[in-house]
Amino acid sequence: MANNVYLPEPMRIVRRYDLIDDVRFFQVRPLEMERALQLNYLPGQFMMVSLAGVGEAPFSISSTPSRPGLLEFGIRKVGIITEELFKLKENEVIGVRGPFGNGFPIDKFEKKDLIIVVGGLGAVPLRSLLLYTLDNRDRFGRIFFLYGARRPAEMLFRREFMELKSREDLHSMLTVDKDDTGRWTEQVGLVTALFKNLKDIDPQNTYATVCGPPVMYKFVIDEIIKLGIPKHQILMTLERRMHCGVGKCGHCVIGSIYTCMDGPVFSYWDVMHMKDLI
Amino acid sequence: MKVLKLKKHNLNDYLDSLRVWGEVYGPVKQGEKYIYGQLDDLSKLDTKMLRTILPVKKFLMPPKFNTFTFDENKYKAELENIPNRIVFGVHPCEIHGLLILDKFFLERFPDPFYGERRRKTAILGLSCVPDDKCFAKSTNTHYVESGFDLAFNDLDNYYLVWVGSSLGDDLVRIRLDLFEEDIKEKDLKHYMEWRNWRDSQYKLNVNLTAMPDIMELNYSSPVWDELGDKCLSCGACSMVCPTCPCYNMSDQIRPSQFTGKRERTWDSCMFKQFALVAGGHNFREARSQRVRLWYTHKLKAFITEFGKAACIGCGRCIDTCPVDINVKTVVKALKGGK
Numbered sequence: 001m002a003n004n005v006y007l008p009e010p011m012r013i014v015r016r017y018d019l020i021d022d023v024r025f026f027q028v029r030p031l032e033m034e035r036a037l038q039l040n041y042l043p044g045q046f047m048m049v050s051l052a053g054v055g056e057a058p059f060s061i062s063s064t065p066s067r068p069g070l071l072e073f074g075i076r077k078v079g080i081i082t083e084e085l086f087k088l089k090e091n092e093v094i095g096v097r098g099p100f101g102n103g104f105p106i107d108k109f110e111k112k113d114l115i116i117v118v119g120g121l122g123a124v125p126l127r128s129l130l131l132y133t134l135d136n137r138d139r140f141g142r143i144f145f146l147y148g149a150r151r152p153a154e155m156l157f158r159r160e161f162m163e164l165k166s167r168e169d170l171h172s173m174l175t176v177d178k179d180d181t182g183r184w185t186e187q188v189g190l191v192t193a194l195f196k197n198l199k200d201i202d203p204q205n206t207y208a209t210v211c212g213p214p215v216m217y218k219f220v221i222d223e224i225i226k227l228g229i230p231k232h233q234i235l236m237t238l239e240r241r242m243h244c245g246v247g248k249c250g251h252c253v254i255g256s257i258y259t260c261m262d263g264p265v266f267s268y269w270d271v272m273h274m275k276d277l278i
Numbered sequence: 279m280k281v282l283k284l285k286k287h288n289l290n291d292y293l294d295s296l297r298v299w300g301e302v303y304g305p306v307k308q309g310e311k312y313i314y315g316q317l318d319d320l321s322k323l324d325t326k327m328l329r330t331i332l333p334v335k336k337f338l339m340p341p342k343f344n345t346f347t348f349d350e351n352k353y354k355a356e357l358e359n360i361p362n363r364i365v366f367g368v369h370p371c372e373i374h375g376l377l378i379l380d381k382f383f384l385e386r387f388p389d390p391f392y393g394e395r396r397r398k399t400a401i402l403g404l405s406c407v408p409d410d411k412c413f414a415k416s417t418n419t420h421y422v423e424s425g426f427d428l429a430f431n432d433l434d435n436y437y438l439v440w441v442g443s444s445l446g447d448d449l450v451r452i453r454l455d456l457f458e459e460d461i462k463e464k465d466l467k468h469y470m471e472w473r474n475w476r477d478s479q480y481k482l483n484v485n486l487t488a489m490p491d492i493m494e495l496n497y498s499s500p501v502w503d504e505l506g507d508k509c510l511s512c513g514a515c516s517m518v519c520p521t522c523p524c525y526n527m528s529d530q531i532r533p534s535q536f537t538g539k540r541e542r543t544w545d546s547c548m549f550k551q552f553a554l555v556a557g558g559h560n561f562r563e564a565r566s567q568r569v570r571l572w573y574t575h576k577l578k579a580f581i582t583e584f585g586k587a588a589c590i591g592c593g594r595c596i597d598t599c600p601v602d603i604n605v606k607t608v609v610k611a612l613k614g615g616k
Contacts, residue, residue: 004355004390005387005388005389005390006345006346006355006389006390006391007346007353007355008353010352050353052348052349052350052353052529052531052538053348053529053531053538054529055527055528055529056527057556078556078557079556079557080556081556082556093350095353239555240553240555240561241552241553241554241555241561243525243526243527244527246386246387246389247386247387248382248383248387248389248523248525249524249525249526249527249545250523250524250525250545250547250552251524251526251545251552251553253547253571253575253579254561255571255574255575255578255579256574256575256578256579256582256583257579261386261387275497276561276567
């Protein structure tokens, strides 16, 4: 059997550190350098991470394919597999297979303005998109990055995003619901409050992408709709239970679609006309 | 397609000869019901029985099997020790079920575990006469043109045998002496008479036309709550349904040897934990949502994806559900009947 879609590929943990209290950053790489450089994927896709004896679970890719060689994940300790994953150190080997899912329709974003809206852990998949667009800056119009976290200590990739603020080709806005440090230099308030800073939006030529906790979607989408952006140009990435990644095991089924193959990126139109999506 | 004749009294002799190619299975009685069992003793073969408890999918995606063995981090796919099998007595509707599973497992992202078993399992079809739970005529799955290796059509004292694949031809050649090649006009007449008679025997009609629209309109219908109140979440409907493919994965380890296996077991979207994710959120907490998903997937989603419903009219759900939730009663309820 030439290509077994279920076969995990051994990958080495190159680096790991805590992004926030319960979310850890993992850089992994296929054992052979040559193979590592061949890895290809799209922002918004995910991989199945396998721990022999424990099981498999899906994780969004946080790195960008424009920087080949390493795969990056931001993983929250929340279940059996992630608890075991958190016990692993650099140089230990895990199983990884993928990429799976549709990913963001990057080609459609060409020459368009892009509004990237993030809440909490949603930074993991959308960081991939942000870095990809910055690495290919000439292909896209204006880029707006809006990220809301509950507290400064809960903002993922905080230092990286703070450094990006100095770029003139990126409109980056970071906000926290509450500043409990007294040293927060950015905005305070909900991510929806940042929309008032978006000026001269040409809705037909703008795509918006959203990822965050379920409670965030409704309010953020209301703001995007107010800007006049068409429903099919509003994209979000969703979560479901997945065991296979290839539309077989059935756990991620929603009506007529498999989140793992037809998603996890869906448009607001998809969400409106396919029931149960969110 | 090549068509041959086999005298009925030669059937057991023929099946016995097929052991040179693989293990021979067929319908045998178990308690009050029937199963596809191994035919060590051919006198136990029942050619008149109508439905086995589990469909033929159990050979292609067994209820529990090992996908990989592993040590530390080296995984090895378990694809080598799959035996050659011959399953005799598979009815036309079930062969349609296999065609649906073939599309599902072999088209987008081919599944090697299904594919390898499918390749090593010879399907020997057998015609049948419907009872009051069969509605294969409604689903247009009461005849087959593909999906089998040989298909036996029961005509009084002989079988008309369709050869449906290269493997089927090889299986015929194992005992060419038992088959006759001269199909006469009277055989054709005989077949047509039988066919017309059999068509007239379908008592149950379940019209699935327009089900996608009807499911859509019924999304918020109280019918789902009523069905959810009745449903026991036992999952038996998924186990017996020839087109239910869902499965779960779990790793089993032997800590003393640092080895283990990754097992695949049947799962059902009727089970409460089916859509439960780490962190505790359940995307389908209510039974009514789960019953709705099961029927939406069969009668709407498959039509969207593959152009036809994933129901073959075999009647297993009618025969099995302890609280009378099945394609017949659900379609009727959705269409506003009592």
